[in-house]
Amino acid sequence: MLDRLRKRLRDVVSRGSEGFLKIRELRDHVFTALAENDVDVETADYVADLMEKNLSSLGRKIRVEDYRNALKKSLLELMAEYVDPSDPFREEKKPFVVLFLGVNGGGKTTTISKIAHLLRKRGRRVVISASDTFRAGAIEQIQMLGDKVGADVVKQKQGADPAAVAFDAVNRAKARGFDFVLVDSAGRMQTNKNLIQEMKKIKRVAKPDLTILVLDALTGQDAIEQAKTFLEEITYDGVILTKLDTDARGGSVISIIHQLKKPIYYIGVGQAPDDLIPFSPEWLVEKLFSNETS
Ligand SMILES: Nc1nc2c(ncn2[C@@H]2O[C@H](COP(=O)(O)OP(=O)(O)O)[C@@H](O)[C@H]2O)c(=O)[nH]1
Numbered sequence: 001m002l003d004r005l006r007k008r009l010r011d012v013v014s015r016g017s018e019g020f021l022k023i024r025e026l027r028d029h030v031f032t033a034l035a036e037n038d039v040d041v042e043t044a045d046y047v048a049d050l051m052e053k054n055l056s057s058l059g060r061k062i063r064v065e066d067y068r069n070a071l072k073k074s075l076l077e078l079m080a081e082y083v084d085p086s087d088p089f090r091e092e093k094k095p096f097v098v099l100f101l102g103v104n105g106g107g108k109t110t111t112i113s114k115i116a117h118l119l120r121k122r123g124r125r126v127v128i129s130a131s132d133t134f135r136a137g138a139i140e141q142i143q144m145l146g147d148k149v150g151a152d153v154v155k156q157k158q159g160a161d162p163a164a165v166a167f168d169a170v171n172r173a174k175a176r177g178f179d180f181v182l183v184d185s186a187g188r189m190q191t192n193k194n195l196i197q198e199m200k201k202i203k204r205v206a207k208p209d210l211t212i213l214v215l216d217a218l219t220g221q222d223a224i225e226q227a228k229t230f231l232e233e234i235t236y237d238g239v240i241l242t243k244l245d246t247d248a249r250g251g252s253v254i255s256i257i258h259q260l261k262k263p264i265y266y267i268g269v270g271q272a273p274d275d276l277i278p279f280s281p282e283w284l285v286e287k288l289f290s291n292e293t294s
């Protein structure tokens with residue numbers, strides 16, 4: 001996981017042991033290592049500054065271990081702000097309605113089934129609104145996933161109004177005393193005004209208590225730009241990052257966290273219902289520095 005960035009960081013640390021442990025040079029190494037691994041320049045600069053500050057405060061000759069620790073500390077500092085220790089699924093009302101947004105293929109539907117599974121394990125009753133009425137096969141996909149995790153699925157035909165499906169789902173939940181409504185949606189390219197209008201309509205009609213942006217952690221700067229544009233048009237409360245199990249350009253996750261400035265609730269680490277874990281900076285930083293070779 002996150003192999004390339006991890007290897008590069010390891011490289012830098014071992015180069016440091018060759019004797020040039022000057023703060024300024026270490027700063028440049030870190031900046032380059034991050035920038036070469038899909039961390040955007042602004043974020044790489046930010047981390048490098050934090051590290052420089054952390055090293056400077058030591059006020060003594062820098063050892064490799066100091067360097068490694070300062071870098072870990074800097075990454076933890078960067079991420080710490082975006083951990084929301086409270087449970088996002090806080091059920092302050094019944095049903096508690098959660099809307100999931102994000103571009104196609106990002107992992108919305110899979111994530112909804114994981115969240116449904118999590119809530120079912122807590123003994124909660126869950127309705128899923130099949131509000132991706134756009135993509136062929138989407139309704140069948142969510143019905144299958146809903147069956148698998150024991151959630152009810154409210155659906156209409158392909159092409160139906162997504163907001164109307166969400167409306168039905170909320171009403172069904174109210175009538176039958178369900179605890180949660182999880183509203184799926186179609187992948188929206190935010191450049192398409194009609195689609196943005198459609199999302200706004202879902203929001204007006206379903207009145208979500210929580211709106212979550214689902215983002216593929218590996219798509220890098222593109223995903224960030226999409227997410228920022230989303231935020232200009234449709235407000236959301238927090239983020240779930242997916243696909244952190246797939247080997248690739250791990251650094252983008254650092255950029256996403258730094259640039260979106262929203263809490264990261266969970267991360268997806270696979271395709272199965274249990275492959276969802278609460279976001280933990282410690283977990284992520286350990287992965288970056290782990291010695292496993294792969
Ligand atoms: N490896 C991995 N694959 C994932 C994860 N989340 C979603 N996927 C896969 O990504 C693809 C797109 O997911 P889907 O939920 O249909 O995306 P949607 O278009 O946003 O609804 C599917 O093949 C999923 O199995 C994850 O955390 N890890």
Ligand SMILES: [Mg+2]
Pocket residue numbers: 108109110132138184185
């Ligand atoms: Mg989907």
